[in-house]
Amino acid sequence: xxxxxxxxxxxxxxxxxxxxxxxCAPGTGGAPEHCEHSPTTEWMNERANKRRACLEEAVPATxxxxxxxxxxxxxxxxxxFESEVSEISITQSEINLALRHLRAWMKDEKVPKNLATxxxxxxxxxxxxxxxxxxxxxxxxxxxxxxPLVGALAAGNxxxxxxxxxxxxxxxxxxxxxxxYLDQSCFAVVLGGPQETGQLLEHKxxxxxxxGSPRVGRIVMxxxxxxxxxxxxxxxxxxxxxxxxxxxxxxxxxxxxxxxxFNTGQTCVAPDYVLCSPDTQERLLPALQSAITRFxxxxxxxxxxxxxxxxxxxxxxxRGLLGCGRVAIGGxxxxxxxxxxxxxxxxxxxxxxxMQEEIFGPILPIVNVRSLDEAIDxxxxxxxxxxxxxxxxxxxxxxxxxxxxxxxxxxxxDGFMHLTLDSLPFGGVGASGxxxxxxxxxxxxxxxxxxxxxxxxxxxxIYSIRYPPYSPRKLRxxxxxxxxxxxxxxxx
Amino acid sequence: MSGKEGKxxxxxxxxxPTLGMDPVADTLRRLREAFSAGRTRPAEFRAAQLRGLGRFxxxxxxxxxxxxxxxxxxxxxxxxxxxxxxxQNEVDLALKNLPTxxxxxxxxxxLLTxxxxxxxxxxxxxxxxxxxxxxxxxxxxxxPLVGALAAGNxxxxxxxxxxxxxxxxxxxxxxxYLDQSCFAVVLGGPRETGRLLEHKxxxxxxxGSPRVGRIVMxxxxxxxxxxxxxxxxxxxxxxxxxxxxxxxxxxxxxxxxFNTGQTCVAPDYVLCSPDTQERLLPALQSAITRFxxxxxxxxxxxxxxxxxxxxxxxRGLLGCGRVAIGGxxxxxxxxxxxxxxxxxxxxxxxMQEEIFGPILPIVNVRSLDEAIDxxxxxxxxxxxxxxxxxxxxxxxxxxxxxxxxxxxxEGFxxxxxxxxxxxGVGNSGxxxxxxxxxxxxxxxxxxxxxxxxxxxxLNEIRYPPYTNSKEQxxxWALGSQSCTLL
Numbered sequence: 001x002x003x004x005x006x007x008x009x010x011x012x013x014x015x016x017x018x019x020x021x022x023x024c025a026p027g028t029g030g031a032p033e034h035c036e037h038s039p040t041t042e043w044m045n046e047r048a049n050k051r052r053a054c055l056e057e058a059v060p061a062t063x064x065x066x067x068x069x070x071x072x073x074x075x076x077x078x079x080x081f082e083s084e085v086s087e088i089s090i091t092q093s094e095i096n097l098a099l100r101h102l103r104a105w106m107k108d109e110k111v112p113k114n115l116a117t118x119x120x121x122x123x124x125x126x127x128x129x130x131x132x133x134x135x136x137x138x139x140x141x142x143x144x145x146x147x148p149l150v151g152a153l154a155a156g157n158x159x160x161x162x163x164x165x166x167x168x169x170x171x172x173x174x175x176x177x178x179x180x181y182l183d184q185s186c187f188a189v190v191l192g193g194p195q196e197t198g199q200l201l202e203h204k205x206x207x208x209x210x211x212g213s214p215r216v217g218r219i220v221m222x223x224x225x226x227x228x229x230x231x232x233x234x235x236x237x238x239x240x241x242x243x244x245x246x247x248x249x250x251x252x253x254x255x256x257x258x259x260x261x262f263n264t265g266q267t268c269v270a271p272d273y274v275l276c277s278p279d280t281q282e283r284l285l286p287a288l289q290s291a292i293t294r295f296x297x298x299x300x301x302x303x304x305x306x307x308x309x310x311x312x313x314x315x316x317x318x319r320g321l322l323g324c325g326r327v328a329i330g331g332x333x334x335x336x337x338x339x340x341x342x343x344x345x346x347x348x349x350x351x352x353x354x355m356q357e358e359i360f361g362p363i364l365p366i367v368n369v370r371s372l373d374e375a376i377d378x379x380x381x382x383x384x385x386x387x388x389x390x391x392x393x394x395x396x397x398x399x400x401x402x403x404x405x406x407x408x409x410x411x412x413x414d415g416f417m418h419l420t421l422d423s424l425p426f427g428g429v430g431a432s433g434x435x436x437x438x439x440x441x442x443x444x445x446x447x448x449x450x451x452x453x454x455x456x457x458x459x460x461x462i463y464s465i466r467y468p469p470y471s472p473r474k475l476r477x478x479x480x481x482x483x484x485x486x487x488x489x490x491x492x
Numbered sequence: 493m494s495g496k497e498g499k500x501x502x503x504x505x506x507x508x509p510t511l512g513m514d515p516v517a518d519t520l521r522r523l524r525e526a527f528s529a530g531r532t533r534p535a536e537f538r539a540a541q542l543r544g545l546g547r548f549x550x551x552x553x554x555x556x557x558x559x560x561x562x563x564x565x566x567x568x569x570x571x572x573x574x575x576x577x578x579x580q581n582e583v584d585l586a587l588k589n590l591p592t593x594x595x596x597x598x599x600x601x602x603l604l605t606x607x608x609x610x611x612x613x614x615x616x617x618x619x620x621x622x623x624x625x626x627x628x629x630x631x632x633x634x635x636p637l638v639g640a641l642a643a644g645n646x647x648x649x650x651x652x653x654x655x656x657x658x659x660x661x662x663x664x665x666x667x668x669y670l671d672q673s674c675f676a677v678v679l680g681g682p683r684e685t686g687r688l689l690e691h692k693x694x695x696x697x698x699x700g701s702p703r704v705g706r707i708v709m710x711x712x713x714x715x716x717x718x719x720x721x722x723x724x725x726x727x728x729x730x731x732x733x734x735x736x737x738x739x740x741x742x743x744x745x746x747x748x749x750f751n752t753g754q755t756c757v758a759p760d761y762v763l764c765s766p767d768t769q770e771r772l773l774p775a776l777q778s779a780i781t782r783f784x785x786x787x788x789x790x791x792x793x794x795x796x797x798x799x800x801x802x803x804x805x806x807r808g809l810l811g812c813g814r815v816a817i818g819g820x821x822x823x824x825x826x827x828x829x830x831x832x833x834x835x836x837x838x839x840x841x842x843m844q845e846e847i848f849g850p851i852l853p854i855v856n857v858r859s860l861d862e863a864i865d866x867x868x869x870x871x872x873x874x875x876x877x878x879x880x881x882x883x884x885x886x887x888x889x890x891x892x893x894x895x896x897x898x899x900x901x902e903g904f905x906x907x908x909x910x911x912x913x914x915x916g917v918g919n920s921g922x923x924x925x926x927x928x929x930x931x932x933x934x935x936x937x938x939x940x941x942x943x944x945x946x947x948x949x950l951n952e953i954r955y956p957p958y959t960n961s962k963e964q965x966x967x968w969a970l971g972s973q974s975c976t977l978l
């Protein structure tokens with residue numbers, strides 16, 4: 001790990017703050033001349049071009065993954081397909097989307113007016129917050145670091161990136177190569193572990209974007225509270241997956257298996273456990289075995305398509321969970337490779353460790369319920385998860401689960417495909433987080449939406465009606481002007 | 493604050509024998525049970541609550557005006573336009589738009605999700621806590637309530653104990669108009685509020701000072717509860733040399749002394765050149781006299797300071813700089829004259845804290861750049877104002893500063909537009925509300941994708957064993973969202 005002292009690493013961000021004051025972000029480019037108080041095209045262009053430059057430079061940087069020497073220290077080892085699909089493509093898509101829409105997103109948004117403001121210019125202006133801190137995790141270290149970065153840059157902020165120290169190879173590339181592609185007066189990478197991150201959080205930021213566990217999420221929000229810094233927290237939880245009796249077991253098993261074992265289960269939105277009846281469990285198990293064999297071969301350990309656990313600590317934690325319930329499929333492990341076989345556990349009690357913590361590994365426990373109601377109760381007794389899944393041929397069943405539960409996001413009859421849609425906000429609720437991003441939601445997350453009203457300095461006679469001494473007649477006129485309902489302003 | 497009881501209000505713990513029971517916990521549990529049972533979800537229920545709130549405002553208009561007069565000596569005109577009518581408008585807007593706001597919002601799909609339906613679903617968070625302040629005790633408590641109810645939450649209201657008469661009406665009368673299995677009023681002072689905040693809520697909406705905002709957010713952090721904080725600050729008001737002094741003076745005067753200056757978005761201090769100050773002062777005096785008469789103390793249109801504590805605080809500020817206009821005060825009435833201070837130093841108390849009273853300091857600057865630097869050296873305010881005949885000047889200030897909201901050649905009239913979000917930035921707050929923004933604030937936006945349970949053959953391209961051609965296909969299909977052919 002690159003042990004760069006925190007002090008040194010923060011200097012660039014202090015410079016970034018000064019640079020910010022001198023025009024890295026909005027407020028530069030001269031005053032607009034248009035008589036309707038909206039920015040001129042040149043001014044918008046200048047601002048937009050600066051941000052484009054930042055984003056465009058990031059594109060080639062994303063072509064550097066996966067790192068060439070992916071050995072035991074590479075973290076986390078992903079197959080090229082999984083890297084491409086879940087990390088690189090998605091990041092590039094986000095960059096392209098931002099580049100395509102930047103001008104539209106940056107535009108002042110005019111809003112409807114009432115009679116009282118009819119002659120005014122009323123709009124919402126998107127402004128950067130200032131200095132943004134993005135703290136990223138190790139499981140999708142490219143995606144979950146760079147996609148927030150896209151939003152922060154597009155919104156015009158200066159950014160401090162704190163990549164995870166656990167995904168060491170990726171951390172190295174982010175720290176050493178990425179900055180060369182960005183304007184380093186407005187961007188810095190800070191390295192370190194929990195202690196350094198704690199020190200970092202004592203400083204004041206204008207926005208903090210954190211992806212990680214709920215436990216650390218609380219720490220981040222408490223630190224942010226001292227400076228009244230707004231936050232987005234992308235946390236985790238145990239994502240329930242209800243499987244109805246009315247389903248095709250093989251289809252469900254395929255989908256379940258892929259989304260559970262993708263990235264070796266180290267996905268915050270992966271189905272964490274299954275809820276189904278004993279009958280359905282009987283039909284699911286052989287189907288799951290079949291899917292696992294088709295995907296990873298007879299010996300999953302030699303499959304190039306199955307990853308490994310990020311660290312010894314997590315490996316030990318997961319190996320401990322293999323003792324819960326009874327192993328129905330898989331259960332093998334190898335410490336030297338941090339390998340855990342795609343595993344399914346049955347006869348699992350709610351009180352066992354595997355049902356108490358987010359699994360974050362290639363282990364899928366099945367918990368039996370006797371009815372849909374019981375499944376819904378089970379889900380609602382627990383913290384709101386980041387994702388929730390329901391599989392059924394019966395639309396009504398899927399809709400009931402959707403209607404009677406809450407979660408960050410929901411997918412019926414599939415796993416986390418919704419992540420691929422940048423038109424959907426990605427975020428948690430309750431213990432699984434607050435705020436959301438992806439696509440335009442990222443831009444909006446990193447922007448302050450400033451309400452603006454610009455009035456002409458003259459015509460004081462019209463506006464004098466509101467001044468004291470007050471009278472009932474004045475009041476009547478004002479109330480009519482303030483009305484929002486049945487607005488007759490179409491006359492104007 | 494103790495002993496205030498009413499229907500729907502939680503009893504003050506101080507007045508109960510200490511049995512180790514927490515009556516607030518009982519109230520919260522009751523509300524949570526109602527929420528879990530789904531009572532607040534149907535549109536009809538929410539509309540009924542909103543209509544109930546509307547009836548409360550209609551049927552007790554005079555009662556509320558009287559309470560506001562008792563608490564703040566608020567003129568009926570001001571009570572109507574800044575409190576009652578604003579609430580009524582929000583209720584009407586929510587009732588009219590509820591079906592639309594509640595609708596699932598379909599979104600664009602890519603090739604891989606083409607056969608499914610993708611949409612955003614608005615869901616209530618659950619149990620929302622609204623902590624209201626004393627300066628607009630009806631508006632700033634009930635407008636958030638509109639949003640929380642429209643979004644389908646159960647609500648605990650904590651009105652300010654400082655605006656006592658209004659608190660009484662909210663605690664005793666309002667609950668009669670709402671379903672009390674889903675709504676409660678909790679009373680108390682700082683200590684009780686602190687205890688209230690130890691409980692878990694699913695959303696906290698707070699209006700008040702930055703100091704208490706930090707306390708609220710810290711408490712919320714323990715439960716990972718999202719918050720909206722509507723805080724305050726010193727709202728700068730730049731007055732350019734190129735202006736008509738009387739027009740500026742009229743506008744600044746009205747917005748400064750409205751509600752006796754106890755407004756979080758009021759212009760807090762003026763920045764202008766010495767020349768402009770010379771032209772402004774007589775114009776301000778003229779406006780004050782026209783509005784409040786030769787003896788403002790006898791004007792029915794000027795309010796009073798909320799409490800002795802705040803009166804003393806403000807009277808202390810009268811010693812800063814030099815009094816150019818006004819400066820009189822009367823402790824027995826908590827009266828402070830509409831006052832303008834000049835020769836004010838940046839280090840003096842009147843420039844160090846949010847004034848929140850009928851005192852307007854003028855600080856001299858020698859140029860627009862100096863004014864902008866002055867503003868940017870300080871915390872981001874809730875509102876920012878710039879007066880100039882020159883549009884470029886107004887736009888420069890807008891471009892080179894940040895604030896919750898901005899008014900050019902005008903004060904806080906933008907508050908009447910439900911299409912504009914009201915909220916702060918930096919020290920002045922986070923989050924926003926009014927109109928649809930309220931509904932969105934109190935809703936969780938849940939991303940939903942309903943896929944087809946069959947058509948499994950189409951999915952085979954994504955499963956292992958991975959191949960280059962699969963990878964290319966999938967990458968391409970992922971990026972196909974913007975494909976206009978589909």
